[in-house]
Amino acid sequence: MASGSEPVKNIVLVGRAGNGKSATGNSIIRRTIFTSGSQATGVTMTCQTFRTVAPGGSIINVIDTPGLFDLITKPDVISKEIVRCLALAEEGLHAVVLVLSVRTRITKEEEDSLCTLQILFGAKILDYLIVVFTGGDELDSNNQTLESYLSECPEFLKNIFTLCGHRKVLFYNRTKDEDQKNRQIQQLLDHVAAIGRRNFGIPFTEKMHRQIKEETMRLRKEEKEAEARYRATEIEQVKMRLMEEHERKMNEMATMMEDVIRDAWEDHQRMLRVIENMGPRKMCNIM
Template sequence: KTSSFDLLLLSSICEKVANTRKTFGIYKKGEENFPQMTSDQKNGESFPVKEDHKKDNAPGPGLTFYVSLSKQYFWKLLVAIKTLFFTLWDFLCKIFLKLLAWVQGHDPSRQPLEPIPNATPQSHPVQNIVLIGRTGDGKSATGNSIAREKVFITRTHATEVTQTCQTFRVVTPEGPILNLIDTPGLLDMSVAPDIISKEILRCLTLAEGGLHAVILVISAKTQLSQEENMIFRTLEVLFGSKIFDYVIIVFSGGDVFEDDDVTLKEYLDDSPDFIKRFLTLCGQRKTLFDNKTKDDVKKAKQVHELLNLMDLVKKQNSDKPYDTYEMYLNMKEENEKHKKDEELQALMRELHQANQQMLKAIEEMKENDRRKKEQEELESKRRSEEQFEELLKTNQHNFKEMEEVMEKTIKKATEAQEEHFEIRLMGMVDRLDQMERTLARMHGNN
């Protein structure tokens, strides 16, 4: 379709051509040079200068001129289209960046991965699924396999693994809407109790309406030991024995089983007795996950098996989730009590620290006074020594000057005495000469 801008531009071109035909003078036949342009004083437009030709019947502008003129306005049209294109492109880029910023700032945990036609909360209720286990056993990777995309941070993709509870809402093709809750290493023996209490309280807050299933992830890449036994006991202490009715054990590391051609049953047959006892408490609800597989069919199959186990948990518990409200209140009360105790201990520590700082300040003041006195004494001693050295230098200088004056005085006195002695000696010589002459005359008279 032709836009109004194109029509306006074409109309302008036609008008320019018509005005040019009326304004141009006569040209020689076959002349290809573009005519000399002059400026219109009224509208500022440029037109060719009229030329006076000798022949009145000379032909008008040729085809070459109109082709050149068409090319000129054709390139102007291209420039206008190019400007319009880049303006529109810049506008679309700005809209895209704003949309991208909105998507990144939106909470992904509240959005399903795939829409369900005619889905309602009644037809597809949300099921709270919590992932627990030790750090490095594959909780986050298992959550990513269930979600069918990388939504949780794993150890292989970041320098830091899960540090706090994370949630992500997933719409499965089978229908259930899963509210996946990835927890930090709550079952790690190295985690401080206050952190465990805080994160459990956060986990219960995220699981509004109760827990529909608890997925305990255990790595099958290592041999089962007493550490796993401590995990089971810790789980019972944290949530109570009723939690076992909702636990599903997921053994991660299925790629190792495939490489070694070992089945999960063979692996569990050689496991310790406490594993078998715990599986009995959980109703033998277990499955194997390969979080590294690239086979879409295998991915869908293992997720489907897990969803079947969730349905089994739902049926065995009469469609009632694990009630976390009472546990939440108890944990909250205990957490508040612990928080008050911590605040009191923090206040006592602050008072003790303030007292220690005051004593330290007093000791520093005493030490500063002592150092100041020592420094003043050293400074006074240094000034006395400098004054003595200066006086000594002055005396030495004066003594040297006196020596020089005395030497000069003695030298002058000696020179004066020598000069006086020479004068007296010369006088005595003169008198002796006179006496000799007198004696000679007296002797001659005789």
């Protein structure tokens, strides 16, 4: 079992809608908690989290997200969800799992969403990145391996592999084979451990993250003080007022994030136009 002092490892799943984030989340936690399915529009609409004890005893907190960085969703919705996601990973992110699917073509949208992720969080995010490919079963039925599938891999993805230390895992989210289930989880957790070693055990955080954490800690402290100071009949009302104030502050942060997303998106579009005018693109220029 995990020792009480062992920190929770936050693992967030990101990627385009329909790539299999929720299915991968369920495989990692070994139960069906996140809703996964084939719908034309996004299945997961808000960030969700589930905490479990991983094989080996560490506690992992898996965060499933909607397609946050594909920018099909409106910036105000994305920004609120990113703030929620960061609040769910209070101590920071121990791994960011980019979920791709071998069942669909890797398109420019994948590249765009990775660029957006970096624009918002900086290139440092790549130090925490693991790429998961879903649909191992489909590769098997086509007599393909991940290596053969990736032999025609787009240039930007090759660069990502180099930058993220070639941390990639093939997932079989429909498998009934217990060995295969254990193996894929272990491969992922080995990468999470390698990320921890490489980053001296320090999880990824950034300015917005720290602000959210401070705000959450402030709320907890004031709730505790209210419990000590007020009569039982008044506490609920005070807590409600504190919660309203907390939500207002979180919304303010989401609005700040929304501005960053809008600017990032406009910059990105401008940059694409410049690069397209220059000839064939090699990779996202911010890496």
